Amino acid sequence: MSRSDPALSADVEPAALTARIHATLNDARRLQAVHDSRLLDSPPEAVFDSLTALAASLLGVPAAFVSVMAADRDFYKSQHGFCGELAETRELSGRTFCHHTLLRDAPLVIEDTLLDPVFAAVPTVQTLGVRAYAGVPLRRQGRVIGSLCAIDMKPRFWGANEVEVLVQLAASLQRELDLREALERTRVLAREREELVATVAHDLRAPLQVLSMGVQMIGRAGAGEEPPRRTLERMRHSLDAMQRLADELVSAARTGGAASLRLERLCAAQLARDAVLMMQPIAERRRHDLSVGALEVMAVQVDYGRMLRVLTNLIGNAVKYCPEGSRIRVEVAGSPGRASGDAEALHIDVSDNGPGIDPAHRARLFERGWQGGEGQCREDGAGLGLAIVRDIVEAHGGRVDLLDAPGRGTCVRVRLPVRGG
Secondary structure (H helix, E strand, O other): OEOOOOHHHHOOOOHHHHHHHHHHHOOHHHHHHHHHHOOOOOOOOHHHHHHHHHHHHHHOOOEEEEEEEOOOOEEEEEEEOOOHHHHHHOEEOOOOHHHHHOOOOOOEEEOOHHHOHHHHOOOHHHHOOOOEEEEEEEEEOOEEEEEEEEEEOOOOOOOHHHHHHHHHHHHHHHHHHHHHHHHHHHHHHHHHHHHHHHHHHHHOHHHHHHHHHHHHHHHHOOOOOOOOHHHHHHHHHHHHHHHHHHHHHHHHHHHOOOOOOOEEEEEHHHHHHHHHHHHHHHHHHOOOEEEEEEEOOOEEEEEHHHHHHHHHHHHHHHHHHOOOOOEEEEEEEEEEEEEOOEEEEEEEEEEEOOOOOOHHHHHHOOOOOOOOHHHHHHOOOOOOHHHHHHHHHHHOOOEEEEEEOOOOOEEEEEEEEOOOO
16 A cells, blocks of 8 residues: 555644544445445446546646545545556555545645645645646545546646536546446346245245145045145135235335335244144155144244244255154244343244254355255255245344254254334
């Protein structure tokens, strides 16, 4: 990094001005805008370099540049006319003329840096020989993040037309940044919609399986024989789950984002029973013993449909990866300690006595789209289940813990805060 001594200007710069520049330079929202621009520490790009070259040519100056101001340094996204170390490092610490654009809406124009003690004390006057400066602030999110600048090594009068040239070039740069921001928003939105569609398609599998098995069971019933009540109840739960997933898609299409949580106060034990009831026929097909274990009666405020998806996903994973005839339990209990700042929490455990999880896979287990070796061999999943579980639980202010020992089964613990109301 090229360095200059801020003390050179600190002795001359009024304390009030220094304080204003410091506060603006370190403003959290401004620094976030700098970060979001993705310009800081990015490689040179032709679109920026051609603009600074054009600025230098039209204005007849030895150097023009685009600065991005971090809290501790100026980074030069583009430069034309720099040489030596500064051309290589593309950054400078200490007070710079660009810092003075932080406090302005209009361009900063200096005809002779030596005529004002504040500007004369800027270190680059001595280190680079800067005698004239013109800079136009660049804004993102309503904050100045940098500037488009031109410098000369001799005093000069900046004509109105010259300043306007710099203003228009800066406007072109702003439009480029606006376009990039719009494209990024479009990419994010498209990615979110793709993930939502993948999530819905994934979570439709369980209710569709239940409905299919229910229809088969009804078809096997004798003429005039009433379908078993539990079969109809499972089918109703599955239809409700499918309706909620369809509602999420409609909401996302309408708002351009994920649907908000529909929180309601309900009994966590009943939630566990409903999940077991819905997944029972799928577990029975593989001869698993799926049941509820200890159920502490506790109220919790959650989105019922989404939390039901959490439990059915966890049960579905156990059903899929445990050897035939395994035991799967769902239990509810209170847990002291904190979950996202709440003094009380409850946990819902989905446990099995299967082979457990390979320790080498634990770090990637909750990655969207990742599957272990067995999942890839089966070719019947998309690696979304645990990522969906984590996202839903974290949206409720909770967390997901994995408690297992290889060869002795797996327990996935969903911790949820107990909210009043």
